[in-house]
Structure formats: C-alpha cells, structure tokens
Amino acid sequence: MSGLSKTRIQYHRQCPRRLWLQAYRPQLAKVDPAMQRRFDAGNQVGEIARAFHPDGVLIDAPSGAQQLAETKRILSGAPRPIFEATFEAEGLLVRADLLLPDADGYRMVEVKSSTTVEPHHLEDVAIQYWVAHQSGVPITSVNVACIDTTFVYQGDGNYAGLLKHVDVSVTARKLESQVPGWIHAAWQTLAGDEPIIEVGKQCRSPHRCPFLDACTAESPRPKTLYPVEILPYVGKLADELRSEGIEDVRDIPPGRLELYKHERIRRVSISGQAELDPEATESMRRLGYPRHFIDFETLNPAVPIWRGTRPYQVVPFQWSCHTEEKDGSIAHHEFLASGADDPRRAFAESLAAALSRTGPVFVYNAGTERTHMQSLAALFPDLAPVLEEAVEWIVDLLPMTRQCYYHPDMKGSYSIKDVLPTIAPDLGYDNLEVGGGEQAMQVFAELMKPDLPDARRTSLRESLLSYCKRDTLAMVKLTHFFAGGPDRK
Numbered sequence: 159m160s161g162l163s164k165t166r167i168q169y170h171r172q173c174p175r176r177l178w179l180q181a182y183r184p185q186l187a188k189v190d191p192a193m194q195r196r197f198d199a200g201n202q203v204g205e206i207a208r209a210f211h212p213d214g215v216l217i218d219a220p221s222g223a224q225q226l227a228e229t230k231r232i233l234s235g236a237p238r239p240i241f242e243a244t245f246e247a248e249g250l251l252v253r254a255d256l257l258l259p260d261a262d263g264y265r266m267v268e269v270k271s272s273t274t275v276e277p278h279h280l281e282d283v284a285i286q287y288w289v290a291h292q293s294g295v296p297i298t299s300v301n302v303a304c305i306d307t308t309f310v311y312q313g314d315g316n317y318a319g320l321l322k323h324v325d326v327s328v329t330a331r332k333l334e335s336q337v338p339g340w341i342h343a344a345w346q347t348l349a350g351d352e353p354i355i356e357v358g359k360q361c362r363s364p365h366r367c368p369f370l371d372a373c374t375a376e377s378p379r380p381k382t383l384y385p386v387e388i389l390p391y392v393g394k395l396a397d398e399l400r401s402e403g404i405e406d407v408r409d410i411p412p413g414r415l416e417l418y419k420h421e422r423i424r425r426v427s428i429s430g431q432a433e434l435d436p437e438a439t440e441s442m443r444r445l446g447y448p449r450h451f452i453d454f455e456t457l458n459p460a461v462p463i464w465r466g467t468r469p470y471q472v473v474p475f476q477w478s479c480h481t482e483e484k485d486g487s488i489a490h491h492e493f494l495a496s497g498a499d500d501p502r503r504a505f506a507e508s509l510a511a512a513l514s515r516t517g518p519v520f521v522y523n524a525g526t527e528r529t530h531m532q533s534l535a536a537l538f539p540d541l542a543p544v545l546e547e548a549v550e551w552i553v554d555l556l557p558m559t560r561q562c563y564y565h566p567d568m569k570g571s572y573s574i575k576d577v578l579p580t581i582a583p584d585l586g587y588d589n590l591e592v593g594g595g596e597q598a599m600q601v602f603a604e605l606m607k608p609d610l611p612d613a614r615r616t617s618l619r620e621s622l623l624s625y626c627k628r629d630t631l632a633m634v635k636l637t638h639f640f641a642g643g644p645d646r647k
Contacts, residue, residue, distance in 0.1 A: 161222075162344055164252040164285045170344040171281060172367065175355040178347055179369045187368035191596035196365070198603075199271040199460035204255060206317050206461065207269045207303055211258070214239030222251050233295065237264075247292035250341055254286055256303070263296025267323065269303045271460045273470065275324050278364045283326055284333035291334070300330040305469045311462035320461065320469065354378070382406040384427045388570030389420050419560065426564050432580065438562035438640040445553065447484040448517040449637070452477060452509075453629040454527055455598045455622070463606070464500040474530045475501045475602055478626035479512045480634050488634065494622055498606040506534040510544040517551065520633050522574045524554035555633055558640070578632040581639045590628060591621035598622060 170177040179186055189197075208214060215232055217240065219225045225244035232240055237259035244253050256267035268283050270276075283300050290297050306322040347353060357377055361370045384407040386392065386399045404410055407427045415421045426433055455476035460469055467473060475495040482488045493508040495501030509531075513519065521527040531549050535542040560572050565580035575594070579586045587593050592601055601618050604610065610618075 162250045162341065162348075164250070164282065164289075167250065167285055167340055167344055168278065168282060170347060171278070171340065172364070173355060173360045174343075174347045175353045175373065176367050176369055177344060178352050179372070181348055182352070183372075186372040188371050189368050190366070191594065191600050193366065193368065195596065195600060196271070200269075202461050203271045203305065203321070204269050207256060207267070207321060208241050210318070210321075211239040211241075211256070214241050214256075216241040217244055217253070218242065222246070225253070226251075240264075243295075245286075245289045245293040245295065247289045248338070248341055249345070250285075250289055252286045252289045254290070257295075260298040263298045265299050265301060266290060266297050267301045267303050269321070271305060273305050273307050275302045275304060275326060276364060280326055280329050280333060284330045285337055285340070287330045288334045288337040299325055299327045302326050305460060307469055309462075310468055311465060313465035317461065380405050384408055384423075384566075384569065386410070389415075389423060390570055390572075392420075422564050423570055426566050430566055432565040433563065434640070435562040438558060439642045441558065442637055442641040445518045447482065448515055449482040449520060450513055450517055450548075450551075451480040451482070451520045451630040451633040451637075452513075452527060453521070453626055453633075454530055455595065455602070455626055456526065456530070457599050457602055459603075463498065464502075467500075472530070473500075473502060474505050474534075476598070476622060476626055477505065477509055477512075478623075478630040479509075480630045481512070481515075481517075482634060490627065490630075492623055492627060494619060494626075495602075496605075496619075498608065502534060502537065506538050506541050506545065509534075510541045513548045514544055516547065518553045519548050519551045520553050520555055520637065522554070522629070522633055523556045524552050528552055555636055559636070562640070574629060574632050574636075578635065582632070582635045585628065585632065585635065587625075587628060590625050591617075592625035598625060 166177055166180065169180055208216070215238060217225050217228050217232070219228050222244065225242070226246055229240065229244045232238070232243075239259065240257040241255070242253045243257040244251065246252075254266050255269040256265075258265045258267060266283070266286060268279065268286065270279055272279070279302050283302060287297060287300050301323045303321045303323050305320060309317075309320050311317070355373075356379065357370065357373050361367045361373070367373075382405050385405060386396045386407055388407060389395065399405075399410065399414075407424050410424050415424060422433065454474045456472045456474045457463075458470050458472040462469055462471065464473065476493060478490070478492045480488055480490050491508075491512045493505055495504065519527075528549055531545045535545040535549075556572060559577060563577075565577075567580050568576045575587050592598050601622055605615060605618050605622075
C-alpha cells in the first residue's frame with residue numbers, strides 16, 4: 159500500500175470501505191465503460207488546459223520524491239506556469255493541475271470535465287489548498303476550471319473559450335480547517351480491518367464506486383432472488399419494506415403496494431409466469447406495413463470534435479433499420495460512420511433513404527431517435543420532409559412493454575437487453591463484443607483514430623454493426639411476440 163493522495167482522501171469521503179479496498183484489495187475494482195469515458199475526458203480536458211500556457215512546465219518525474227524535488231526546484235526560479243505541481247504534508251501527496259503565477263504568488267487551478275462546480279470539487283481543491291499552504295507556497299486564489307457549454311467549436315484545434323474559471327477561494331478557505339481531520343480519519347481506516355459498510359446511496363454518489371459489485375456480492379444482507387430494489391423507482395419504499403422485515407418482492411403482502419407496475423412485478427415474481435395483456439396484441443395488429451425498426455448509437459464528447467458542435471452535444475454516428483413487409487419478409491439496412499469526419503450528413507441521407515416509404519417507425523424509448531431526427535431535419539432542410547414524416551409515425555415500444563408485459567427474469571428492468579432473452583432466448587447480448595451504449599461510444603471513439611490498424615478497425619466495425627443490428631432485431635421479435643403470431647424470420 160502506498161501513502162495517501164488527494165484522490166484517496168476523496169475515496170474515504172465517499173466511503174471508508176472504498177479507500178480500504180483500493181489500498182488492500184484493488185483487484186476487486188471493476189471500471190465500467192462510463193467510468194472509463196469520464197477518466198478519458200478528464201485527461202483530454204487537462205491536456206487542453208495546459209496548451210493555453212505554452213511556457214509552462216510539466217512535473218512528470220517517476221516517483222513522488224522526485225516530483226516534490228522537481229516542483230521545489232521550479233518554484234525557486236523565475237515564476238512560470240507549472241503543471242502537476244507536487245506537494246506533501248502529513249503523508250498526503252497532492253498534485254495541482256495548474257499553478258499559474260500571480261502578482262503575489264500563484265493561482266491554483268483544478269481542471270474538471272464537468273460543466274459545473276460540484277460539491278466534491280470543493281473538497282478536492284480544499285485538500286490541495288491546505289497541503290500547498292503547509293508546504294509554504296503562496297496561493298493567492300483557487301479556481302475550478304470547468305467546461306463552458308456555450309462554447310462552439312470552430313475547428314482547427316482551437317479550443318480557446320472551452321473552459322471557464324470559477325473562483326472558489328472563499329469556500330476552499332472555509333473547508334481548509336477540516337482537511338487535517340479528513341487525513342486523520344483516512345489513516346485510521348487504513349490502519350484497521352476492512353470496514354463493514356452496507357451498500358447504499360454512497361455507492362453511486364458522487365460517482366459509481368468501482369467496488370460496488372464486490373460489496374454487493376459480499377453483503378451480509380440475506381440473498382434473495384427478487385430483492386425489493388428491483389421495483390422501478392422504488393425510492394424510500396425499499397427502506398420501508400426492509401424496516402418491516404421484507405427483503406424479497408415475493409414476501410410483500412397483498413395490498414401493500416400502491417402502484418400497479420409494482421403489484422404486477424410482485425404477482426409475476428410469485429407465480430413465475432409471464433403476463434402479456436391483450437391490449438398489446440390488439441394494438442400491434444392494428445398497425446400497418448411496411449414496419450421500420452430503428453435504433454441509433456450516439457457520441458457526446460466532452461471536447462467537441464466536429465466544427466459547429468458544443469461540449470457534450472449528442473451526435474449520432476450509427477443506425478440500424480429492419481423493415482418488415484406485410485408478407486413477412488424482412489430487409490436490413492445500416493449505417494456506421496467511418497473516419498473522423500462529421501457523420502451527420504451521411505447519417506441523415508442514408509436514414510432518409512431507408513425510411514422513404516411510409517409506415518410505422520418502431521423505436522425503444524423514443525427520446526433519442528425522435529430528438530435526433532428532428533435536429534437532423536432542421537440541419538438539413540432538403541431531407542426534412544422524409545425525416546419529419548418519420549417522426550410522426552414513431553411507435554415507442556418501451557411504454558407499451560411497461561404497460562402490457564412482464565416476465566420474472568426481467569428482475570424489474572424494462573431494458574430491451576433484459577426483455578429480449580425472455581421472448582427470444584437465442585438472441586441475447588452476452589455473445590456480442592459490444593454489449594451497451596457506453597461501450598459503443600468507446601469503440602467508436604477508437605475507430606476515429608487515424609492510425610488504427612486495419613485489422614483492429616475491421617473488428618471494431620463488425621462489433622458495432624452486430625450490436626446495433628441486434629437492437630432492431632429485438633424490436634422485430636418483440637412486435638411478433640406482442641401480436642401473438644408465429645415468430646417469422
């Protein structure tokens with residue numbers, strides 16, 4: 159185990175058990191795609207922040223002792239911007255993103271890929287502020303540099319204006335006195351046995367803990383097949399049920415649940431038999447042909463890639479469409495952007511061609527597809543007639559599924575990835591290289607690298623195409639299931 163760092167103090171602030179596990183059982187950590195994207199975004203924004211100060215110097219020595227020595231050496235010379243300036247006090251090592259010369263000392267800047275200053279950011283800078291003071295460095299002010307969502311990228315790598323600096327000096331000074339207590343508490347945790355802390359809200363705030371799965375598996379709470387947490391939007395109800403000694407949905411007494419969707423889950427979990435309301439069959443049989451089934455994949459980079467886009471603007475890069483005719487025949491069409499060029503025009507043109515024939519347009523959770531078709535219609539007026547008409551024909555399968563269908567294996571989830579195995583067990587997602595939207599974003603970001611080997615590029619493209627195709631095929635299967643007819647292939 160190494161010593162304390164600013165990051166480890168923050169782990170302890172979130173949950174003492176997280177710090178202990180990071181120190182002594184790091185192999186249990188599981189970094190999901192969303193976490194990795196956040197890390198990558200932070201590193202990218204940090205590099206951009208440094209580029210605004212070309213006369214700066216980066217402290218990149220291999221060891222903490224060398225980093226401390228290098229920082230001290232630079233500070234003893236003529237004032238200049240320092241990146242990753244390193245300080246230590248009471249066994250706590252911190253590295254400041256930016257240390258910028260000021261009239262009477264240095265302005266300390268913490269760079270974040272978020273769009274606002276969040277409470278844990280303030281604790282972050284307070285820790286750095288205290289350690290820098292203990293090291294005798296004159297800090298005149300403390301800033302958090304976060305992303306300005308009004309910034310519009312004009313291309314050519316010019317990111318001037320991407321970051322806005324927020325002065326948090328007052329708050330940092332107020333919190334500074336608490337830092338020694340935080341350090342002491344962290345050392346105490348590390349000196350003891352693994353803390354036994356039950357899974358709770360702290361596991362997902364301010365970010366999902368990478369040890370959540372491990373802590374859940376090792377929880378002393380009785381293992382149940384259908385824990386009360388599976389009830390959608392259960393909120394405080396889960397705590398109330400546990401206070402009544404109820405851990406499993408099947409043990410909830412009749413009449414205890416107020417919401418119909420909760421009662422259905424209770425009832426189906428007890429019976430073990432799926433329920434499909436006749437309403438779904440009637441609704442499905444009323445719809446005409448051709449039937450289009452579409453799904454989009456999107457990217458929302460913290461740092462804009464394409465000219466005219468903003469930070470975190472959602473840009474579609476892939477679609478899949480299955481089209482079913484009245485005679486049962488099914489055709490599949492797809493699009494996946496190639497290279498780093500803005501994908502929107504090619505995306506919109508190819509989609510308009512696929513949807514040029516009038517008919518119901520099935521989606522699963524209509525928000526994404528409807529929003530993007532509307533924005534593309536506004537961006538490309540020549541394609542607007544087809545895209546706008548397609549929007550009018552949208553049929554959202556998610557609310558229909560929530561209202562009309564539930565299988566015990568769904569465990570409270572209405573994600574298409576949990577619904578599909580209950581109606582078509584041979585068409586799950588476990589055998590796919592890409593298994594979710596976050597992972598799809600990661601893969602596409604890698605695809606945009608110009609120096610990617612051809613074999614790797616081909617493999618990644620095939621993985622993305624297979625994943626998106628599975629989503630639209632799942633909707634085809636779902637409509638067949640709802641209609642109650644034979645499963646046509």
